[in-house]
Amino acid sequence: MMNLNLSSTTLSPNKAKVIAIAFLIVSFIGFLDSSYLTVQHYRGEPPSCAIFTGCETVAESKYAVAGPIPLALLGLLYYLAIFILTVAYFDTKKERLLLLAALLTIAGFLASLYFVYLQLFVIKAICLYCMISAASSTALFTFGAFAMFRDRDSKQCR
Amino acid sequence: MEPLTKKEKRELKRQEKLEAKEQNIKTRLLKRVAIWGAAFLLLGGAVAGVFYLDSAEPSQPALLLDAVSPTDWTKGGEESKAILIEYSDFQCPACGHYYPLVKQLAQEFGDGMQFAYRHFPLPSHKNAELAARAAEAGGAQNKFWEMHDMIFEHQEEWSGKSGAGAQADFKQYSEKLGLDTARFDSDLDSDAIKNKVENDRQSGLRSKVNSTPTFFLNGQKIQNPRSYDEFKSLINDTLSK
Numbered sequence: 001m002m003n004l005n006l007s008s009t010t011l012s013p014n015k016a017k018v019i020a021i022a023f024l025i026v027s028f029i030g031f032l033d034s035s036y037l038t039v040q041h042y043r044g045e046p047p048s049c050a051i052f053t054g055c056e057t058v059a060e061s062k063y064a065v066a067g068p069i070p071l072a073l074l075g076l077l078y079y080l081a082i083f084i085l086t087v088a089y090f091d092t093k094k095e096r097l098l099l100l101a102a103l104l105t106i107a108g109f110l111a112s113l114y115f116v117y118l119q120l121f122v123i124k125a126i127c128l129y130c131m132i133s134a135a136s137s138t139a140l141f142t143f144g145a146f147a148m149f150r151d152r153d154s155k156q157c158r
Numbered sequence: 159m160e161p162l163t164k165k166e167k168r169e170l171k172r173q174e175k176l177e178a179k180e181q182n183i184k185t186r187l188l189k190r191v192a193i194w195g196a197a198f199l200l201l202g203g204a205v206a207g208v209f210y211l212d213s214a215e216p217s218q219p220a221l222l223l224d225a226v227s228p229t230d231w232t233k234g235g236e237e238s239k240a241i242l243i244e245y246s247d248f249q250c251p252a253c254g255h256y257y258p259l260v261k262q263l264a265q266e267f268g269d270g271m272q273f274a275y276r277h278f279p280l281p282s283h284k285n286a287e288l289a290a291r292a293a294e295a296g297g298a299q300n301k302f303w304e305m306h307d308m309i310f311e312h313q314e315e316w317s318g319k320s321g322a323g324a325q326a327d328f329k330q331y332s333e334k335l336g337l338d339t340a341r342f343d344s345d346l347d348s349d350a351i352k353n354k355v356e357n358d359r360q361s362g363l364r365s366k367v368n369s370t371p372t373f374f375l376n377g378q379k380i381q382n383p384r385s386y387d388e389f390k391s392l393i394n395d396t397l398s399k
Binding site for chain 1: 189190193194197200201204205207208209211212247250251252253254255280281282283368369370371372382384
């Protein structure tokens with residue numbers, strides 16, 4: 001089990017800074033990507049079918065929404081949350097904010113795994129923008145795991 | 159100047175400390191405002207950029223290189239001042255969305271507008287090319303538009319099926335339309351029809367079509383209208399020019 005202690009300050013300042021900057025950049029990319037998909041969704045009509053993106057089949061499928069809420073919007077809120085938490089970390093230097101963001105990336109990563117599975121095996125169509133989002137959340141999770149594992153490592157070394 | 163007493167010195171130090179503290183608070187506040195300001199500016203700019211890109215007109219208007227030819231499937235008047243050409247993919251949901259709109263336009267304008275349908279089956283839609291050939295096979299028996307309508311109206315049913323499943327559906331439509339189903343089957347696999355679909359696709363590629371539906375009004379690529387009324391007024395504008 002990972003040893004998570006959100007109140008401890010065990011990340012070295014440099015590591016924390018690298019992770020925070022990575023969070024900022026990647027969550028911004030994810031935010032851009034999912035806001036594009038959200039705008040497309042709320043335009044109301046199906047997006048035109050492009051040679052490369054393949055998004056129309058995915059975006060028009062029943063898996064693109066959770067009840068009345070488009071998944072693109074959920075993704076947008078997720079990336080926004082990571083971004084805001086990281087900015088708050090830069091503002092206050094409270095490490096628990098960064099670790100909270102790192103915890104969130106677990107949910108983002110698991111959701112992305114499921115969405116990639118849906119695209120490959122259920123909808124059988126791949127949407128480029130959804131794959132960009134999956135890549136972003138995987139990158140966030142990698143950095144997030146790095147932040148959380150540091151927590152345990154440094155404790156063991158003491 | 160008189161030397162400061164101990165008490166005065168202490169007082170001065172206290173003052174300096176207080177000022178430094180105040181200065182510190184001010185810098186800190188400024189820093190906070192800068193951090194959050196930059197963050198929200200970035201997010202706001204991103205959202206505005208996405209909206210802008212989504213609605214921006216293409217910077218270089220694409221031109222249609224191939225005019226309406228006798229091999230095209232057309233509706234309406236040949237002498238019309240408004241010629242609408244669509245590059246379409248039967249399996250594309252957006253094309254399915256535009257299908258009733260275009261049909262209604264053709265009905266409403268009658269001979270006042272000419273409409274031509276060209277195939278642009280996308281590689282990501284596995285039954286699209288087959289559907290295009292099915293429409294052409296209907297056309298070989300003078301029922302192109304009937305088959306075209308049938309295919310679009312049942313888009314959701316055959317789109318998810320395997321190639322063989324979709325083909326069985328198309329054959330069923332040909333039967334419903336009273337076509338010679340044996341001939342329909344052989345036409346579906348004929349080189350002439352395969353070439354016709356491929357030629358349409360090539361002509362689309364020459365005119366830089368990269369998504370469906372793509373509409374050209376009098377040779378000029380247009381942004382896909384967001385509603386029937388918008389589409390109609392676009393054509394009316396062209397007619398009144």
